[in-house]
Amino acid sequence: MEHIEFRILGPLEILVGGAPIRVGGPKERALLTLLALDTGEILSPDRLIEGLWGEAPPASAMKTLQTYVAHLRRALEQGAPGARPRILTRARGYLLDAPSEDIDAGRFERLVAEGRLALGERRYQAASNVLRQALSLWRGSALADLDADGAAQAEIARLDEERLRALEARIDADLGCGAHADVVPELQRLVAVHPLRETLRAQLMLALYRSGRQAEALDAYQRARALLVQELGIEPGPTLRRLEEQILRQDSALDRNAEPADVHSTPGAEELLQTAHVALARYDWRGAHDALTRADATRPLDPEHLERLAEAAWWGGRGEDCIAARERAYAGYFEQGDVSGSARAAIGLAEDHFHMGAFAVCRGWIGRAERLLQGVGQTVEYGHLLRVKTTIAFDLDGNTDLALDLAAETLAIGLAVGERDLQVIALQDKGRILVNLGSLAEGMSLIDEAMAATVGDELGPYATGVAYCNTIITCESLADYNRAGEWTEAMLRWCERHARSGFPGVCRVFQAEILRLRGRWRDAEETARRAAAELEHVVPFYAGEAWYEVGETRRRIGDLAAAEEAFRRAHALGREPSPGLALLRLAQGDVDAAFSLIRETVQQQAEHSLNRMRNLPAQVEIALAAGDLGVAHSSLDEMLETSARFGSSVMAAACAQAEGAIRLVEAAPLEAAERVREAVRLWRKAELPYEVACAQLLLARSYRDAGDRERATLEENAARASYDALGAAADLR
Incomplete structure (x- = not known):
C-alpha cells in the first residue's frame, strides 16, 4: 500500500x-488543510464551517x-486505491486519521525539537x-x-513564528560550527525583513565580530538602537546591550571554541x-512515546x-x-532490589504476551511474579x-469455577488496599x-x-479500556x-471529554460491529480497518476480528472478492472465518x-456455548440449502435451549427465523409466516435493519407459498427498500 x-x-x-494527486477546489483544499x-x-x-466561511456562513x-x-x-x-479511509465521521464531527509524521507540519515540529536538543x-x-x-x-x-485574515489567523501566525525561531536556532548552530562569515549575508537580509527582532540583530553582531569586522558589529548595534528608540520608544534589551559591552572589551567568551564531544x-x-x-x-500516546524515546536517547x-514508555507504546500499537x-x-x-517494581513489570509483561498470543511466555512471567510476591501479603x-x-x-x-474464586479474591484485595481500578x-x-454460568x-x-x-471517570485509561471491551464482548456473546x-x-462521550479521537485498539473492533449491526456500514468498515492497522502488532487475534468485520460488511x-x-x-491472524466465509460460499x-x-x-x-450459538443460525440456513433437514432441526x-437459558431477545429472533425457514421448507407456509412475523418484530425491537430486511424477505416467501400475494408484495417491497x-447488493437479496 503506497504511503500518503x-x-x-x-x-x-x-x-x-x-x-x-488532485484534491478539488479552494474550499475543499481549505477543509483538508483544517483537518x-x-x-x-x-x-x-x-x-x-467557521474555518471555511468565517462569521457569515451561507445557509447551506x-x-x-x-x-x-x-x-x-x-x-x-x-x-490511493486500496488505502484505508483517512477522513472519518464521528458522533460530533470529522477527523483526519493520519499520524503526525504523515503531515509536514508534524514532521517539522519533531525535527525542530531534535535540532534544539542537539x-x-x-x-x-x-x-x-x-x-x-x-x-x-x-x-x-x-x-x-x-x-x-480568518479563523486560522492565529494558527498561521504561530507556524510562521515557529519557522522563524527554527531559522534562528539553525543560525546559532552554524555559528557554533564556525560558519560566521557564511551567515552574515543571510542575517543582513533577515534583519531587513524583520528589523525589530533582536535575536537576529544579536546574531548579526556576533557573526560580524567573529569575522573580524568589529566596527561593523558595533555599528549594527547602534542602528538597532536607533530603530527601537524611533519606532517603539524603548532601549535595546539586555542581550543586545550585554553583547555590545562584550564586543567593546573584546571578551574572549565571544570567540568560537572548538566543538566539544557529545555530552548528555x-x-x-x-x-x-x-x-x-x-x-x-x-x-x-504518540506524543508521549516520541518524547520518552528521545529522552531515552539523551x-x-x-x-x-x-x-x-511501555504504556505509550502499547496504546500506540507498538507491541x-x-x-x-x-x-x-x-x-x-530487579537490579535495584525493588520487589514491588519488579513484580509490577513482570505482571505487565504477562499481560503483554497474553495479548500477543504468546501464552507460554505469559505463564512464565506469571510464575516469576508469583515467586517475587511470595509471602508479601495483600x-x-x-x-x-x-x-x-x-x-x-x-x-x-475455561475454568470458570477457579476464575470466579480468583475474581472474588481480587475484589477483596482491591477493597483492602483501596485500588479503584482493581475493584x-x-x-x-x-x-x-456469572453470565457464562447462566446467572x-x-x-x-x-x-x-x-x-x-468507568464512564464516571473513576479509572485509569487501561482499566477503562479493559472494562469497555469486556462489556462489549459479553453483550456480543x-x-x-x-x-x-x-x-x-x-464511551463516545467519555472519549470526547478527554479529547480522544476514538476507541483504542480492541475497543474499536467492537464499535465496528455495533456500527455494522446498526446499518452504518461505511463507518463500520472505516473503524474496523483502522482497528486492524492498530492491532496487528499488539493483539493479532483482535486484528483478525477487525478483518472479520470488514469481511462481513463487504x-x-x-x-464478494473483497469479503x-x-x-x-x-484467518491468517487466528480468527475463525466462519460463519461469514461459509455464508460467502453459499452466496x-x-x-x-x-x-x-x-x-x-x-x-x-x-455444545450450548455462547460462541457456538453465533454459528447455529448459519448452519440452519446452509443445511436447508443442502437439503439436510436433520442437521437443521438439531x-x-x-x-432454543441456549436462548431459553440466557433469555436474549435477539437469540429468540434468530430462533424464530430459523424455525420459520424450516417450516417453509416443510411446506407449512402459514406456520412459517407466524414464526417469521415474530422474528421481524424482535429484530425491529433490537434495531437491526439488515436482519429485519432478511426476515421480511423470508416472510414474503411464506405469504407467497400460502397464496397471499398482497401481503407477499408488501413485505418484499419493504425488504427491498431497506x-x-x-446499500446491500442485489445478488444478496
Missing part, C-alpha cells in the same frame, strides 16, 4: 507514493460541508543538519489555502520528560519512565517496543497478579463469569455497575446489542463447501 503524505506548509499538496492541522482530533462542523453551509467531505473522500480513494548539547553540526531538514519542508506561506544534557532530558508527562495526562530512562521497554524496566527494578501488585490469573483461568483455560475490573470479571441478571448487574464507574450500543454511546454490500480477502486475512452457490465449513466450525465449539433445538437504503 499531507503537506500544509505552503499550498496544500497530497502525495501518494511521492506523486501528487490536517489537527490530525487525529475530532473537529466539529461548527468549527469547520452544513450540507455543503458534507458535500466537500464526500468529494475529498472520493479524491483520496481515487488517488543544539543544547553543543552538537552544532548535527543541529544544523536537522534544522535545515526541518526548514526545507516549507514551500511557501503556512496554510496557504486558508484565509490569512540533563535540562534537555528533563524538558522531554516533562513533555511526556503532559502528553500522558491527556492520553496523547539519557537512559529509569525503570519508572520505562514503564510509562515489540512495549515489551522491550517493560523488559528493561523489570531488569532495572498488596496492589498481588491483586493485579490475581487479576491476570483470573483472565487466564476464564478466557484461556472495578474484578467486579466486572465476576459479572462476566444472567446478577452478572449483567455487576457489569453495568462497573461500566458506570449474548447478542444484547441494545446494551452494547448504549454503553458504546456513553459480504453484505456484495463485494473473501478480508476473511482470509482474519457464491458452492453449497457443499459452505456446509463443510459451517459444520466443522460448529463441531469445534462446546441446530434449531440447540438454539436493502436499497443499506
Whole structure:
C-alpha cells in the first residue's frame, strides 16, 4: 500500500507514493488543510464551517460541508486505491486519521525539537543538519489555502513564528560550527525583513565580530538602537546591550571554541520528560512515546519512565517496543532490589504476551511474579497478579469455577488496599463469569455497575479500556446489542471529554460491529480497518476480528472478492472465518463447501456455548440449502435451549427465523409466516435493519407459498427498500 503524505506548509499538496494527486477546489483544499492541522482530533462542523466561511456562513453551509467531505473522500480513494479511509465521521464531527509524521507540519515540529536538543548539547553540526531538514519542508506561506485574515489567523501566525525561531536556532548552530562569515549575508537580509527582532540583530553582531569586522558589529548595534528608540520608544534589551559591552572589551567568551564531544544534557532530558508527562495526562500516546524515546536517547530512562514508555507504546500499537521497554524496566527494578517494581513489570509483561498470543511466555512471567510476591501479603501488585490469573483461568483455560474464586479474591484485595481500578475490573470479571454460568441478571448487574464507574471517570485509561471491551464482548456473546450500543454511546462521550479521537485498539473492533449491526456500514468498515492497522502488532487475534468485520460488511454490500480477502486475512491472524466465509460460499452457490465449513466450525465449539450459538443460525440456513433437514432441526433445538437459558431477545429472533425457514421448507407456509412475523418484530425491537430486511424477505416467501400475494408484495417491497437504503447488493437479496 503506497504511503500518503499531507503537506500544509505552503499550498496544500497530497502525495501518494511521492506523486501528487488532485484534491478539488479552494474550499475543499481549505477543509483538508483544517483537518490536517489537527490530525487525529475530532473537529466539529461548527468549527469547520467557521474555518471555511468565517462569521457569515451561507445557509447551506452544513450540507455543503458534507458535500466537500464526500468529494475529498472520493479524491483520496481515487488517488490511493486500496488505502484505508483517512477522513472519518464521528458522533460530533470529522477527523483526519493520519499520524503526525504523515503531515509536514508534524514532521517539522519533531525535527525542530531534535535540532534544539542537539543544539543544547553543543552538537552544532548535527543541529544544523536537522534544522535545515526541518526548514526545507516549507514551500511557501503556512496554510496557504486558508484565509490569512480568518479563523486560522492565529494558527498561521504561530507556524510562521515557529519557522522563524527554527531559522534562528539553525543560525546559532552554524555559528557554533564556525560558519560566521557564511551567515552574515543571510542575517543582513533577515534583519531587513524583520528589523525589530533582536535575536537576529544579536546574531548579526556576533557573526560580524567573529569575522573580524568589529566596527561593523558595533555599528549594527547602534542602528538597532536607533530603530527601537524611533519606532517603539524603548532601549535595546539586555542581550543586545550585554553583547555590545562584550564586543567593546573584546571578551574572549565571544570567540568560537572548538566543538566539544557529545555530552548528555540533563535540562534537555528533563524538558522531554516533562513533555511526556503532559502528553500522558491527556492520553496523547504518540506524543508521549516520541518524547520518552528521545529522552531515552539523551539519557537512559529509569525503570519508572520505562514503564510509562511501555504504556505509550502499547496504546500506540507498538507491541515489540512495549515489551522491550517493560523488559528493561523489570531488569532495572530487579537490579535495584525493588520487589514491588519488579513484580509490577513482570505482571505487565504477562499481560503483554497474553495479548500477543504468546501464552507460554505469559505463564512464565506469571510464575516469576508469583515467586517475587511470595509471602508479601495483600498488596496492589498481588491483586493485579490475581487479576491476570483470573483472565487466564476464564478466557484461556475455561475454568470458570477457579476464575470466579480468583475474581472474588481480587475484589477483596482491591477493597483492602483501596485500588479503584482493581475493584472495578474484578467486579466486572465476576459479572462476566456469572453470565457464562447462566446467572444472567446478577452478572449483567455487576457489569453495568462497573461500566458506570468507568464512564464516571473513576479509572485509569487501561482499566477503562479493559472494562469497555469486556462489556462489549459479553453483550456480543449474548447478542444484547441494545446494551452494547448504549454503553458504546456513553464511551463516545467519555472519549470526547478527554479529547480522544476514538476507541483504542480492541475497543474499536467492537464499535465496528455495533456500527455494522446498526446499518452504518461505511463507518463500520472505516473503524474496523483502522482497528486492524492498530492491532496487528499488539493483539493479532483482535486484528483478525477487525478483518472479520470488514469481511462481513463487504459480504453484505456484495463485494464478494473483497469479503473473501478480508476473511482470509482474519484467518491468517487466528480468527475463525466462519460463519461469514461459509455464508460467502453459499452466496457464491458452492453449497457443499459452505456446509463443510459451517459444520466443522460448529463441531469445534462446546455444545450450548455462547460462541457456538453465533454459528447455529448459519448452519440452519446452509443445511436447508443442502437439503439436510436433520442437521437443521438439531441446530434449531440447540438454539432454543441456549436462548431459553440466557433469555436474549435477539437469540429468540434468530430462533424464530430459523424455525420459520424450516417450516417453509416443510411446506407449512402459514406456520412459517407466524414464526417469521415474530422474528421481524424482535429484530425491529433490537434495531437491526439488515436482519429485519432478511426476515421480511423470508416472510414474503411464506405469504407467497400460502397464496397471499398482497401481503407477499408488501413485505418484499419493504425488504427491498431497506436493502436499497443499506446499500446491500442485489445478488444478496
